[in-house]
Amino acid sequence: MKISIVIRAFNEEQHIGRLLYGISKQDYPEPEVILVDSGSTDRTLEIASQFPVKIVHIKPEDFTFGRSLNMGVAASSGELVVLISAHCYPVFPDWLDLLTQPFNVKEVALSYGKQRGGESNHYSEHQFFRKYFPDNSVLQQAHPYSHNANAAIRRKLWEAHPYDENLTGLEDLAWSSWAMDSGYEIAYVAEAEVIHQHNETMPQVFNRYKREAIALKQILPNSTFTFGLFLRKWLGNTLYDLNQARREKVFVKQFGSIFQFRLMQYWGTYRGYHFAGKIDAQLHRAFYYPANILENKVAKSRNVEKIDYTQETNFL
16 A cells, blocks of 8 residues: 655754654655645755655745645645654654554544654643553544644545645644544554654744634634633643652752643633634734644553664754
8 A cells, every 4th residue: 555645844954854764764665755845944945855755835825734734645646645744753663554554444544643752842742742642552543633743544535525724723633523423433553653843932832722722613613711711721730740740850840841831831722712813824824934933651662673863964
């Protein structure tokens, strides 16, 4: 079964080389790789050109998350299309094989894999990854949650239902909800692990959760997020993270980061839910082009040698 990989990128010179190197080390032979670039002004395209990559361009003024994905999938030729963020990279050489194995079941429309943070991620984001991407696989998921930073879909189903180009985010949730409503299945593959690197400022954290909340309100128009819920979510998750940090003996080091991240996360969510402005191309650009460019479990080990990224510097 032919596989295509679609990557969305904007000014990803710090990360794109590592991702493409990791793809080159996969056990799966020569997948088609498509990079959708939305106007990078750094060395992203220069670095990508050192690998066998097909580059698709989208103008910044035309960018939406769904539109860039649709352009990438449209340019692909695989029966399965893997979607991965430019600031992710696979941990193991069997990542691609494992992520696409669930499609041996014809009812599976989408699979997605585990995410863990890198050294630059905020402490609370590591807790988010642990909660939403557990260590155990679920090959017939009971809910529509998915994440396009590390996922795969059937191309023929995308042809029947492309990604929503008007959403300010969560186009993955909208698509997976459609798939489940249409009778298809979603699989979560914990062993198909990637490192998802973020190095966000607090205003960028606020911005991300605000745009996702605007999108969620579009997807679920009857949903609400009251000020009381904001307070409960912020305080509850802050206390949880602080307790985790205490157990991991990093309480003092991480106190400020935890307090600020959870505040920006849920205040952004609250403001997004109560956004009353016009959702247009200008809003999309404002979100994507910033002014300045549960439990403490021990992760299961795998008897598979990790990809050695020390040679990846040759491409930087």
